[in-house]
Amino acid sequence: MTLFAKILDFMLPPTCPICGAETSEHGMLCHECWDKFNWIGHPKCSVCGYPFPADLDLGPRPLCPVCAIGANELDWIRSACVYDDWSKSIMLPFKHAGKIKYQKIMARAMISLLREFPDISSDLVVIPVPLAYRRLWKRGYNQATLLARPIAKHLGVRTDYNSIWRKHKPNMGHMTARQRAENVRGVFKVIKPENIRGKNILLVDDVMTSGGTFKALRRVLKRAGANKVYGITFCRTVRAI
Numbered sequence: 001m002t003l004f005a006k007i008l009d010f011m012l013p014p015t016c017p018i019c020g021a022e023t024s025e026h027g028m029l030c031h032e033c034w035d036k037f038n039w040i041g042h043p044k045c046s047v048c049g050y051p052f053p054a055d056l057d058l059g060p061r062p063l064c065p066v067c068a069i070g071a072n073e074l075d076w077i078r079s080a081c082v083y084d085d086w087s088k089s090i091m092l093p094f095k096h097a098g099k100i101k102y103q104k105i106m107a108r109a110m111i112s113l114l115r116e117f118p119d120i121s122s123d124l125v126v127i128p129v130p131l132a133y134r135r136l137w138k139r140g141y142n143q144a145t146l147l148a149r150p151i152a153k154h155l156g157v158r159t160d161y162n163s164i165w166r167k168h169k170p171n172m173g174h175m176t177a178r179q180r181a182e183n184v185r186g187v188f189k190v191i192k193p194e195n196i197r198g199k200n201i202l203l204v205d206d207v208m209t210s211g212g213t214f215k216a217l218r219r220v221l222k223r224a225g226a227n228k229v230y231g232i233t234f235c236r237t238v239r240a241i
């Protein structure tokens with residue numbers, strides 16, 4: 001956005017970035033658009049954030065079957081909403097079409113999840129899930145970085161953009177969970193282990209589908225000496241487990 005556009009944007013009344021209705025604050029959604037998201041509330045798995053039906057009383061620390069047997073991918077994962085047609089209509093333009101006007105609403109929804117975040121240690125580092133260089137050049141920005149920045153600022157911790165390298169692989173859009181897991185194998189490499197060793201890492205991404213990306217990252221981060229590995233995304237797919 002040019003400086004002129006920024007000034008103009010500031011002077012005009014704030015409008016909903018999705019539908020254009022007037023709102024109370026720049027970059028925020030109107031009530032109608034807000035209500036169309038399938039926000040993930042309680043109850044949910046206390047480790048991976050998997051949402052349970054609202055009428056279940058599962059006690060203060062519910063666990064999904066996967067986390068109950070200790071097979072969870074990360075030490076803590078949260079997503080703000082379910083990946084459905086509505087959240088997709090925000091997320092895909094944000095990812096591919098430069099619609100960074102959605103950054104504020106996505107980041108704010110993710111920041112509200114940090115109330116449940118178990119770690120505010122000084123050893124915490126926020127890392128956006130990296131893009132392969134080829135994709136980054138083509139797109140011009142990494143959408144995960146745009147979300148990681150305000151999250152790190154809110155937590156008052158460092159971000160790290162340079163310690164993990166990602167190999168270019170074909171798009172995973174239409175792959176099955178198994179194909180995705182296969183596709184991310186060997187994709188990430190920690191190139192600056194001195195930045196990872198002994199640290200707790202909060203990974204940031206726009207969407208979590210099979211969880212394969214987080215799992216692959218966790219593997220290389222742990223191998224490089226990371227302590228805890230957490231993840232946060234704007235939306236996630238929810239399938240029966």
Ligand SMILES: [Zn+2]
Pocket residue numbers: 016017018019020021029030031032033034
């Ligand atoms: Zn709206």
Ligand SMILES: [Zn+2]
Pocket residue numbers: 045046047048049050063064065066067068072
């Ligand atoms: Zn779980």
